[in-house]
Amino acid sequence: MEPLVTALATPPRRRKRREWAPYALILPTVGVLAAFLVYPISSVLYYSLQRYNVTQPWKNGFAGLDNFRRMLTDDPLFWQSLLFSAKWVVVQVGLQLLLGLALALIVNETFIGRAVARSLVFSPWAVSGVLTTGIWILLYNPSTGVFQELANLGVGDHGTSVLGNPDTVFPATVVAELWRGVPFFAILLLADLQTIPKDLYEAASVDGANRWRRFLSVTLPHLRDAIVLSTLLRAVWEFNNVDLIYTLTGGGPANQTTTLPLYVARKAVDSHDFGYGSALTVAGFVILLFFSILYLRVSKFGSRQ
């Protein structure tokens, strides 16, 4: 995370002489990104103005702003998925940050077995969204899942289906993603915690600050930029996260858990409606960019120095 901050904040000072070497070194990267990232992104803009469906090629052609008109005025699922995306991002990032910070503070302490504890609590970070789904389906399934075992112990009812019930599907999905997402914050914040000079804490102790005050006046301000940047990156990733919801709930029941990118993915994978899917994508991208810039402005990122 911090390399991101430093990379932007301090331009390298060396080698004023103009050389060809740096260009040669970044050329392959520029090539790969231009062909497989920049070009595709710009072609999405183009497709969003087209009628383009692989399964109905005879209808393909220029559509103007039709896709966007349809999206804004004629597609309740667009608004519904957008709203759910917002809810998903706010809840996920908020809870992941809180738990991740707490976890980072805990495993930053010195205790016996710390190395093992760190490896264990961080490990879900390495697990894919689909695998997370697989694991939580085993836990959630009504006949042999964890709720059945709890019911056997007298807690809750037998046959509870958390994924099939509209009231519980959201929290159940949130918990599954939390399991995988908290380690991200814990790792990044732990890395940043380790850079806090400890004389700061000693000075604060000498001044009579208790633990909580030291956390507020030393730890939090130091973590500020890392928190801003990691929450932003995570918010973008959670917004764009498709794997888990796609496989766990498929967006259901009754499209209740459909996010905007999931809607796009379904348009692309299932119905091959590339034109309309591209328009949805453009909308999502613009919204994301707008809120990211707003967030960086409001949080005054990088103004610490």
Place this chain on the structure above:
Amino acid sequence: MTETLVRPIEVDPPHRDTPPRNKRRGEPGRSWRLYLPLGLYLLFTLVPFYWMLVFAFRPTGSTALVPWPITFEHFDTVWNGLGFGVFFVNSLVVAVGTLGVVSVLALMGGYALARFRFRGQRVFLLALLCTQFVPGAMMLIPLFVIFKNVGLLNSLTGLVIADTAFQLPLALILMSGFVRNIPVELEEAAMVDGCTRLRAFFAITLPLLRPALVAVGSFAFIGAWNNFLFALMFAGRQDKFTLPVGLSYALGEFNTDFGALAAGGVVAAVPVVLVFAVVQRFLVQGLSAGAVKG
């Protein structure tokens, strides 16, 4: 535990009054404040893993919570019967391929960003950061069209390319932070002694970058190993399936065969969890070293 908010780290020597050996003992009366939340969180982390292992190793129909005696019937089912053996090899090819390409390109680009000042540098950097806002789902449609046109659909090469494009920007930025952390004076000294820049890089800088390469490479490996959407869209033929795609079909098909699902999950989890257990230390050290130098 009151005194130990900051653990002594390698860079600054531990404080004289409180040597780390004593700290390790902790204060017995207060340690529940540490161990209780940690224990609860460990439970939250490990129960799902354990649940998967139980299902994977106990016979069909058993409801025992301790899988004993263990059975490998489910692994036989998924590995041979459902083709997870093939998916495993595919995943490995894609992940290792991505790791290789990303590491080399990130090393080159990261070195350029850290050691040179050149026209267009800030634009390049900003462009890299901007790519982090691009949704994977956004790339599906245009990349599908490109791959179809150049005949890369249903090939693992196409998947490596897509994963590389997606992983490279962050890897490059991280790598430039790591390179910047290595004092340029070391290289310059070697060059004064008559080394070319290239030789100085290979003799001095590259060996010091080993932890950085481990961190960046493992990021790329795990990212590619776990990628689902690209694999689903660009390698839709069964002999090109990767593990996440295979798993996703297992989710739909075997609503009743949880044993097979769990065994498939174990197959998909073991390599990345092992890789991660090894590199987790480098990851935290590397990220935090990146900040020290700022």
